[in-house]
Amino acid sequence: MKYKYLTSILSLIINVNAFPGNQILVNLNKSKFPTYDSSKLKYCEAKRPVVEDYKELEGFTLHSVQVVTRHGDRTPLTLVKDNEDNVWQCNSPKEYVSLNDPNGPSTYLKFIDTAADPDYSNPYIRNSFWKGTCFPGQLTKKGSDQHIKLGKALRDIYVNKLKFIDENSLSELYVRSTNILRTELSAQSLVSGFMSNRTESIPIHTVPQEIETYYPNHRVCPLLGKMEEKIKGESGWEEYIKKNAEFKKKLDDYMGYPLNEDNYGFQKYVDVFLARACHDMKLPCIAGNCHYTTEILQHINNNADFEYGYLFSKAKYSDKYLKTGIGYFLREIINNMGSTVGSKHDRKLNNTPSFYILSGHDNSIAPILGALGNEPMEWPPYASNLIFELWRDNKSNYDSVDFNDYVVRVIYNGQVIKTNWCDFNKCPLSSLYYRFKQYFPSIDECFNEYDEE
Secondary structure, eight states: OOOSSOOEEEOBOOOTTTTTTTOOOOOTTGGGOOSSOGGGOGGGOOOOOOGGGOOOOTTEEEEEEEEEEEOOOBOOSSOOTTOOOOEEOOOOOOOEEESSOTTSOOOSEEEOOOOOOOOTTOTTHHHHOOEESOOTTOBOHHHHHHHHHHHHHHIIIIIIISOOSOTTOGGGEEEEEOSSHHHHHHHHHHHHHHTTTOOSOOOEEEOOGGGOOSSOOTTTOHHHHHHHHHHTTSHHHHHHHHHTHHHHHHHHHHHTSOSSOTTTOSHHHIIIIIHHHTTTOOOOOSSSOOOOOHHHHHHHHHHHHHHHHIIIIISTTHHHHHHHHTHHHHHHHHHHHHTTOSOHHHHHHTTOOSEEEEEEOHHHHHHHHHHHTOSSOOOOOTTOEEEEEEEEETTSOTTSOOGGGEEEEEEETTEEOOOSSOOTTSEEHHHHHHHHHTTOOOTTGGGSOOOOO
């Protein structure tokens, strides 16, 4: 396969019959909790497309599919000081790395153990780490299952119903992930459900985090931090923070300390409270008289929706933030579509994939939704899926290439997205191109100062 851009390839060899049934998550404290109903938290799991509801575009032929996903359910990233009573157990998943040519036979494999093995004489564990074997931010069994189910849902539609992709043709499938274990394992789980009968290895392509473009990369783009400061200095953000000051204080009192600065927002609260609530676990309570309710957790979830909506869509500086934060990814999505126009025969000659699986994060999907103008905006739940379908008009001349012959359908968590500028049941490819083009950055975009307005 000919790859269009620089990659370092982590070839996770997918054993579709075995992965990942030996990963276990248990909660030894469940008998004490909860006092809330986690099933009402939309954050815990995204909906999936359903084959019974899926309809082809009449008069058109499907030409390419790109699926952008958020990783599945994970352990929290933030540890709670002096308040980690829960137990997170993760048996190592069946993760294999190829030691030879990723497109060759899977002869030499190395097994990687991803389970923590703490020494409880370690002085740092007692006050700052949970019990069990899970790392912070690790994909859970539940998260893996979410992506296996998503893969099966995609298989029902694109393999079984549409016969769009040949399961035995490696060149038709391209899998890319951020270079973070939970997204790589999510991609592995998804493909194990999507290509359940494959025996040949499927490479998952990554690039180093230092050059990653699948999310706003503050690590390497100095302009992003400056623009986020601008956004959080706007009146709309300050009003939101002021409105939620008492609520934040209540949560901080439960924690015993503030999770972050007053103006920062609720991102860490989402991680601390919702990640645990999705497993019906004990929530932080330093004083012992904390009264958690479903409404409190929904309030955190609603705040998360507001913050991503404001950052990626409603703020004065949102467009500039998107340009440096996700513009390179938007250009890649368009380029992938452009590479598949023409006849299927031409694509086979050029080894051009027709099905892309792009595994990322909540801040991979949310800014794309912002650039699309999707309403309503939300913080993408675990295993969210954003599908770009490219369709060609059957009346078009297959001996020529004309972008006007193509339309795009965009499906987010099982539903066609809604915008005020294009009908995404059948949006012209040219319209999507010009919409995204305004966010295409220059090569030096991240390193140029922007003009004040």
